[in-house]
Structure formats: structure tokens, C-alpha cells
Amino acid sequence: MSLAHTNTHPSAPATGVTAPAGFSAAGVPAGLKSTGKNDVVVVQNLGPNFTAAGVFTSNRVAAAPVHWSRQVIADGRVDAVLLNSGGANACTGAEGFGNTHRSAEHVAQLLNISAGDVAVASTGLIGVQLPMDKLLSGASEAVSALAGDQNASDQAAAGIMTTDTVPKLTSRLVGDSTTGQVIIGGMAKGAGMLAPALATMLVVLTTDAVLSAEQLDSALRSATAMSFDRADSDGCMSTNDTVLLLASGASGITPDIAEFTAALTDACQELAAKLIEDAEGADHTIAIRTFNAATEADALEVSKAVSRSNLVKTAIFGKDPNWGRVLSEVGTTKAAFEPDELNVAINGVWVCKNGGVGEDRELVSLEDRNVSIDIDLNAGSEEATVLTNDLTHDYVHENSAYSS
Amino acid sequence: MSLAHTNTHPSAPATGVTAPAGFSAAGVPAGLKSTGKNDVVVVQNLGPNFTAAGVFTSNRVAAAPVHWSRQVIADGRVDAVLLNSGGANACTGAEGFGNTHRSAEHVAQLLNISAGDVAVASTGLIGVQLPMDKLLSGASEAVSALAGDQNASDQAAAGIMTTDTVPKLTSRLVGDSTTGQVIIGGMAKGAGMLAPALATMLVVLTTDAVLSAEQLDSALRSATAMSFDRADSDGCMSTNDTVLLLASGASGITPDIAEFTAALTDACQELAAKLIEDAEGADHTIAIRTFNAATEADALEVSKAVSRSNLVKTAIFGKDPNWGRVLSEVGTTKAAFEPDELNVAINGVWVCKNGGVGEDRELVSLEDRNVSIDIDLNAGSEEATVLTNDLTHDYVHENSAYSS
Structure with a gap:
């Protein structure tokens, strides 16, 4: 799913639960x-x-x-x-x-x-x-x-x-x-x-x-x-x-x-x-897209695993295009892939190619709120995207101070 | 496992890899x-x-x-x-x-x-x-x-x-x-x-x-x-x-x-x-013991699930004996239990009894480094303990600044 949505109809109706009649x-x-x-x-x-x-x-x-x-x-x-x-x-x-x-x-x-x-x-x-x-x-x-x-x-x-x-x-x-x-x-x-x-x-x-x-x-x-x-x-x-x-x-x-x-x-x-854009204490919204997967379930498993990695999430907070942490998380899944055929792009820069060093990581800018991580499993044609946030000081602050 | 270990023999040998002969x-x-x-x-x-x-x-x-x-x-x-x-x-x-x-x-x-x-x-x-x-x-x-x-x-x-x-x-x-x-x-x-x-x-x-x-x-x-x-x-x-x-x-x-x-x-x-005691940026070492489980695998699944909850870990950092977050995590597992038969103690105080409010949470002190969370599944006689840490500002700092 994409990060930004707008009403597609020119005469967009009122919004919220009372927008429909009745x-x-x-x-x-x-x-x-x-x-x-x-x-x-x-x-x-x-x-x-x-x-x-x-x-x-x-x-x-x-x-x-x-x-x-x-x-x-x-x-x-x-x-x-x-x-x-x-x-x-x-x-x-x-x-x-x-x-x-x-x-x-x-x-x-x-x-x-x-x-x-x-x-x-x-x-x-x-x-x-x-x-x-x-x-x-x-x-x-x-x-x-x-x-x-x-x-x-x-x-x-x-x-x-x-x-x-x-x-x-x-x-x-x-x-x-x-x-x-x-x-x-x-x-x-x-x-x-x-x-x-x-x-x-x-x-x-x-x-x-x-x-x-x-x-x-x-x-x-x-x-x-x-x-x-x-x-x-x-x-x-x-x-x-x-x-x-x-x-x-x-x-x-x-x-x-x-x-x-x-x-x-x-x-x-x-x-x-x-x-996700309003999640507690987040600095970045991260869209993790896994593609060329053997099955949609594989793509989803990989995207979810990466989305749950505190190390990936703190790296993005630190504006560090740390593809090693992404690969490390991919490696914990059961999805079909060969480690030396994995490619990873962060904000469009293919920092990991064939499981190793790819394009210069200095080319990656993580200044914007929206971040994309694209993971090419090279194992098929299915894909899935999961949205998550970075892990920030504010997250720790809000969740250590707010009892829920 | 317990948090503190000492050599049990009075004439303890030298320690480390050269302690044994050869x-x-x-x-x-x-x-x-x-x-x-x-x-x-x-x-x-x-x-x-x-x-x-x-x-x-x-x-x-x-x-x-x-x-x-x-x-x-x-x-x-x-x-x-x-x-x-x-x-x-x-x-x-x-x-x-x-x-x-x-x-x-x-x-x-x-x-x-x-x-x-x-x-x-x-x-x-x-x-x-x-x-x-x-x-x-x-x-x-x-x-x-x-x-x-x-x-x-x-x-x-x-x-x-x-x-x-x-x-x-x-x-x-x-x-x-x-x-x-x-x-x-x-x-x-x-x-x-x-x-x-x-x-x-x-x-x-x-x-x-x-x-x-x-x-x-x-x-x-x-x-x-x-x-x-x-x-x-x-x-x-x-x-x-x-x-x-x-x-x-x-x-x-x-x-x-x-x-x-x-x-x-x-x-x-x-x-x-x-x-675990030396883990990056941790303020607390948390021993999560699940007991009265139907199987050891159940006990391990529950302890691991709780040990991976960022909400539980930030609560402990905030010195908040937030048993609701523990129960919420237990509820995500496949372990055998009835929600209204769960008991949870934090540092020995049974803050949750029968799935609801137990002893006064004000009785729980989380000042010490070592914290125990005991989860009674009321479903058998097996147990397992997992060690983890709290999630702190220092964790975010170290892992956003240190590339690994």
C-alpha cells in the first residue's frame, strides 16, 4: 500500500462515519x-x-x-x-x-x-x-x-x-x-x-x-x-x-x-x-516491500520480520541505511531465497546486491519522514508491503510514562 | 535460570578458556x-x-x-x-x-x-x-x-x-x-x-x-x-x-x-x-518465569513472547508494574490457559489474580536492577524462564548510533 491517499473522486463527499446516508x-x-x-x-x-x-x-x-x-x-x-x-x-x-x-x-x-x-x-x-x-x-x-x-x-x-x-x-x-x-x-x-x-x-x-x-x-x-x-x-x-x-x-x-x-x-x-504516520513517538514511516517472492505468504513473512526488528528500526531512526540488519532479519525467515541472490534498496538505492555490498550507502538520504525498504528475494513474482515506524527516544518515553 | 552465579567449589580454579589443562x-x-x-x-x-x-x-x-x-x-x-x-x-x-x-x-x-x-x-x-x-x-x-x-x-x-x-x-x-x-x-x-x-x-x-x-x-x-x-x-x-x-x-x-x-x-x-546483564543500554535485567504450564514448550513460548514485548520492556524501564501488557502478550500465544485463571507477579507481588486486578500495584518496587515476572498459567506443572532487558533510551541511542 502507498503512504499517501486522497479521495479519488472530484466531488469528494464529507468524510467520517456520517458521510454515507443513514x-x-x-x-x-x-x-x-x-x-x-x-x-x-x-x-x-x-x-x-x-x-x-x-x-x-x-x-x-x-x-x-x-x-x-x-x-x-x-x-x-x-x-x-x-x-x-x-x-x-x-x-x-x-x-x-x-x-x-x-x-x-x-x-x-x-x-x-x-x-x-x-x-x-x-x-x-x-x-x-x-x-x-x-x-x-x-x-x-x-x-x-x-x-x-x-x-x-x-x-x-x-x-x-x-x-x-x-x-x-x-x-x-x-x-x-x-x-x-x-x-x-x-x-x-x-x-x-x-x-x-x-x-x-x-x-x-x-x-x-x-x-x-x-x-x-x-x-x-x-x-x-x-x-x-x-x-x-x-x-x-x-x-x-x-x-x-x-x-x-x-x-x-x-x-x-x-x-x-x-x-x-x-x-x-x-x-x-x-x-502508522501517527504512531507513538515515530520519526519515520517505513514501507517494507518484499517482492520477487515465491509466494505472497513468503513476501509477507519477510516484510513482517523486518518490520519487527528493533535493530532495523533504531538504524532508521539514526538515519543509518544499515542493510546488514535487514539481511540478518530476512535470514531468520522460512521464505524461499538464496542468501547470495538477495538485493535490498533503501529509499531507492540498491545498497545490497547479491547478498553483499551494492551501491554506495552514502547515496541514501533518510532525512524525509517516508522511508522505503525494498527486498528482492529473487525467487518468484509475488510481493507484499508492511508499514511500520522507526524506534525512537520518544517511543521509549511515551511507553515508559504512559500506562496502558 | 537464576540471575546470580558463583563458583560452587571452595577452591575455585582460574577462570576463562585457559582454566582447564591443555x-x-x-x-x-x-x-x-x-x-x-x-x-x-x-x-x-x-x-x-x-x-x-x-x-x-x-x-x-x-x-x-x-x-x-x-x-x-x-x-x-x-x-x-x-x-x-x-x-x-x-x-x-x-x-x-x-x-x-x-x-x-x-x-x-x-x-x-x-x-x-x-x-x-x-x-x-x-x-x-x-x-x-x-x-x-x-x-x-x-x-x-x-x-x-x-x-x-x-x-x-x-x-x-x-x-x-x-x-x-x-x-x-x-x-x-x-x-x-x-x-x-x-x-x-x-x-x-x-x-x-x-x-x-x-x-x-x-x-x-x-x-x-x-x-x-x-x-x-x-x-x-x-x-x-x-x-x-x-x-x-x-x-x-x-x-x-x-x-x-x-x-x-x-x-x-x-x-x-x-x-x-x-x-x-x-x-x-x-x-543479559551487560546488554546494550539496559537498566533492568528481567527474568520471565512461566510456570504451571501444560508443557515446557508452552512455558517457553509464553516467556519468550513476553520477553519480546516492547511495551512490557518500556514499562519496566519506566518502573511501571504494568501487568496488563504482560497479559496482553500471553494472550497472543497458543499455550494452554484460560484467561480468567492467569496470575502474574512482578517482583513477588501478585498484581494480577484470576485474569484481573490482584494485589496493590503500589507494593511493587522496580528500583533494583533485577526484576522477576512470574506467570502462572494454571494449566499444568511445567515451567521455563527467559532472561531479557528493559527497553531504554540508551538502547535506542546505542543502536541508532552504532552501525553493526
Whole structure:
């Protein structure tokens, strides 16, 4: 995936979860964050359809809201989502699950829907019970503030931020004037602990397309596999990762599913790139592309291994085009390659050729934020790219000082 | 393994590679290091036996000396070892392998032995050819300086240091006055890039026991599996890791093999602990013990996963007893456990009980260098301990400034 994305349509729609027809949202400050910033968010699907799909952390120590939302999504219907920052509700036992249940019931009553159709997502410190009085009154306030305009999208995106420095929103148009157009909107948070198979990352995607829960599930799994699963900030996987896709059907249009999946994938790649660009304490965004691999799995294994190397990541922070550390990491994988046929380019300079010294490393500039590492396995024609960051003093500072 | 080791015998022998009878060694400055410190080392086995075993990096991008020494060790005989710091001779192609061959021939000529019995080990920057004139004249000087005293052991141990701050030596006695005693000696380097399955780590172990190459191989594999394979500084695996065990037979005694293996394991655990204690930029040495596991493999998987978490490592640096990050990492493994039956102690305080909040985390002091994390899987009776460090500003500094 590339590092920069822009809306491809000239008349780009509003962005965020309220961009598609049939959705309202709100984000309010409820006092869960000590900063007084937005921390409770509600997103409501106004229909006429309520199909939905979800992808959750594969961490076996999953937070209460993950357990809850997996149940909610099982029947393919979600009417509303309650999200909060300022507390992960993970490792909180039966009381924590009861609190998630109670908060879903609360929102359901206010919206006159079933609690079994209210998904919940939380992010923040692990091992602490949520302050339920604040959460519930915040949820009430958010429901009162529900709106379908751009400000509602912005407030909602702000409300799920933790150490993120900027809110992250996206939108895509699918189709043309002949077929009719549907819209995809979305928001994401997650400025650290990003890892393949998802990581402290909350994402809500919305669309006004008419699609079944099965179609949404298939499109979402395909999109996340090519985006969030290939963004790895620090190799750590969270207890709370949640990606939800809700469809209102308000456009009355069923898009071509391949075209919809491609646009959804593109939107997810934009959000994934924004997450990596805003990762805790990073100076560089590094795109690690492995190509000429025997299989895509090989390419992915190599890119992921390199993306997890603290030695590669500190070298990039130090503006050191240290291809030896890249090769050393490639050597730990099971991918098909011959060591003396490996080529590595850093920012386009082939510093390693045939497993040895290549072009002059002095030609490599690592001043820019964006860095590319290209690894030629010389073993086939498949490729995969993984995004990661450098490992910096600020990363150490933020993660030694911020309890999460 | 425990963090502190002392020689268990009251009349502890001299330490290092010349502690056993039948060995001489030397370390000299040859100008490979810009600091002018020792950088070329020779260890000679004076016999009467010349049996040997070796364990090497599993990195497929292995350095030239690793390829060479694997061939040397294949027949179970090693007469001498040439080691250098100041250059890894990795990713150096046919020229690099030729240089290793040439340096072995050089030492062989000087000692009047076969080049095929001269093992070579190198450490330092990857992707740079060794300055052969300096290396060969250094080898000549080292051969001239070969001696069997404590100073020879000390000079040799100093000569393999890179970013190590202290030389690392060990020795053990095996047997008693009835059976007769044999001695194990050893030295190690490797202050960064330590990882399971070995990592920029050079270790030479010597013994005056009478043991076959097969017995040495079995004992060495058992010892390294319980020591160096369970020391993981930063999850990175080097291209150059080499552990050699040479037996002179000069004692004339064949020890009980179980007793010998236990002593060798203990010696390797001491060296592994010393490597972790001296790892680049570390403030804390962390012993991660997983117990009550269904299998030893489960225990090892969990301890290794936690030892590789940058979030756990930065938390310990920040003196934050963040058990949520430990649980989150446990949840990424395939080990048998139920999330609500997990218990975690940090420095003896059970901050997590039954997957949730346990004793008051304020009771945990993380002021001392040594930290213990105990993870109770409640799923069996097996256990395993992995040593690692915290992730500090100094780690980032050293690894962004030092090219390796």
C-alpha cells in the first residue's frame, strides 16, 4: 500500500462515519479522560437496513467489549455502536463484562432498540473498571447530540483518540452516474500497539450500500487483510482491537461487490497509513516491500520480520541505511531465497546486491519522514508491503510514562 | 535460570578458556577496532585430545566464518580457534569466505596444524571486508603470545568484546576427589542482538575432560538450549553466533556425562546471565518465569513472547508494574490457559489474580536492577524462564548510533 491517499473522486463527499446516508454520530466529553476531551461516542445506523460485519483482535486475553460485540455481530445486525476512550475494560472479569452489558442496555433504552444490537468498543488503560456513572451519563449526552453532519463525524473521531495526535477519518465513493453511487465512511484510532492481526485499534466503517451481512463480512475480511493486518508499529497486539462495518442501505443501491471491496480496501489502507504516520513517538514511516517472492505468504513473512526488528528500526531512526540488519532479519525467515541472490534498496538505492555490498550507502538520504525498504528475494513474482515506524527516544518515553 | 552465579567449589580454579589443562590463549590489539583495544584472539588446544563440538546461528544469512567453522567442526576435531572483533565478515560474498579460509591457513601454518582444524569466529560490522593485513599480522602476534595463565584468559576475553562493557569469563569443576576432577572454562561476548537460537554472541568453552565429539555435542546442545536459547535481549538473531566446546583430555579423566552436562549448563547459564546483564543500554535485567504450564514448550513460548514485548520492556524501564501488557502478550500465544485463571507477579507481588486486578500495584518496587515476572498459567506443572532487558533510551541511542 502507498503512504499517501486522497479521495479519488472530484466531488469528494464529507468524510467520517456520517458521510454515507443513514448514519448519525456524536462524541462528547464525559470525564473518562483527565484532559476533558471527548471520550464517549455513539454511532447510530438509521436504516432502513441494519446489516453489519466485524473483525476483532485474535488476542485470547480479549477485553469485555470484544466478547460482547462478537455476540452482537453474530446475527449480522448492528443498530448502534457505543465507543469510549479512557478505559479499555480489559482484564476486568465478570464485573467488566457486566459493565459492557449495562452500557449497551443503556444506549438501547435511549434509542428504543435491542441491547443485542448495540456493539461496544473501549480503549485505554487495562485492568481498571470503567467509571460507570460517567460513562452512562456520557452515553445519554451523546445520544442527545446525535447528528448526521460533518461536525458529528469529527466529534466522534476525536472521542476515540488516546495518544493519537490527530483524528483519522476517511470516505470513498463507489460506482458512477450510470450505476448510481454509494458512499463508504470511516474513522479510526490507534497510535501505538499496532500489530498485524489488528492492535489497539478501533475502527468504525459505514456505508449506505444495500449489502447483506455475508457480503459485508467477506468485503471487510478482505480489506483488513490488505491494510490493518499489514501495519505493524511495535509488534504488540491489543486486547481490544475492533473493526466494524455497518450498512444502512439508505442509498437503495447494491454496488458491484468487487468494486465495493476495492474501495473499502483503499479506505482501510488510508486509515492504516494514517495510524502508522501517527504512531507513538515515530520519526519515520517505513514501507517494507518484499517482492520477487515465491509466494505472497513468503513476501509477507519477510516484510513482517523486518518490520519487527528493533535493530532495523533504531538504524532508521539514526538515519543509518544499515542493510546488514535487514539481511540478518530476512535470514531468520522460512521464505524461499538464496542468501547470495538477495538485493535490498533503501529509499531507492540498491545498497545490497547479491547478498553483499551494492551501491554506495552514502547515496541514501533518510532525512524525509517516508522511508522505503525494498527486498528482492529473487525467487518468484509475488510481493507484499508492511508499514511500520522507526524506534525512537520518544517511543521509549511515551511507553515508559504512559500506562496502558 | 537464576540471575546470580558463583563458583560452587571452595577452591575455585582460574577462570576463562585457559582454566582447564591443555589450553593456551592470547588476545592482542591488531587495529581492527579504532579504539586500539584487543581485537584478535587465538585459543589453542594443546591436546592430547582434540575433540570438539559447535552450535551456530540458525540465521540463513550466515557469516563466512560460520560457514567455515561448520565445515571444520564436521569431523569433531578442532585444534585452534581464531576470533576477531571489529568486523563480522558477514554479507561479504566469495571474497569474505576466501578471507576466512586464508586466516585459518595462516594460523595453521604458524601452529603447524591443518587449516581444516582451525575454527574462525568474527563479530562487528556486517557488509564490510576485513582488513586482512591487520588481521593476519594480529594473528601472528597472538600466536606468539599464546600462554596458559589467567592473563591469557583475560586478554582473550577482552579481545572478543564489541559494545560489551566487561569481559565475561567462567569456570566450573566437575567431580570430586574420589572420581577425580575435570575443569570447564569459558568466555563469551555479545552485548546486543541477543536472541533465542543464539545471537551476536561468540562463546568458546574448553575442558580438560576426556570426552568424544559425540558426547561433547550432546552436552553442548543440552546446555545451550537451557541457557543462551533462553536469553533474549532484543529479539534479533545475528549472522555470526558461534558456541564452541573444545576438549583437550589433559586431565586423563572421563567425568560422569550427566554431571558434566549439568556443570556445562550451569557455566552457560552464568555466561548467558552476564550477557543479559551487560546488554546494550539496559537498566533492568528481567527474568520471565512461566510456570504451571501444560508443557515446557508452552512455558517457553509464553516467556519468550513476553520477553519480546516492547511495551512490557518500556514499562519496566519506566518502573511501571504494568501487568496488563504482560497479559496482553500471553494472550497472543497458543499455550494452554484460560484467561480468567492467569496470575502474574512482578517482583513477588501478585498484581494480577484470576485474569484481573490482584494485589496493590503500589507494593511493587522496580528500583533494583533485577526484576522477576512470574506467570502462572494454571494449566499444568511445567515451567521455563527467559532472561531479557528493559527497553531504554540508551538502547535506542546505542543502536541508532552504532552501525553493526
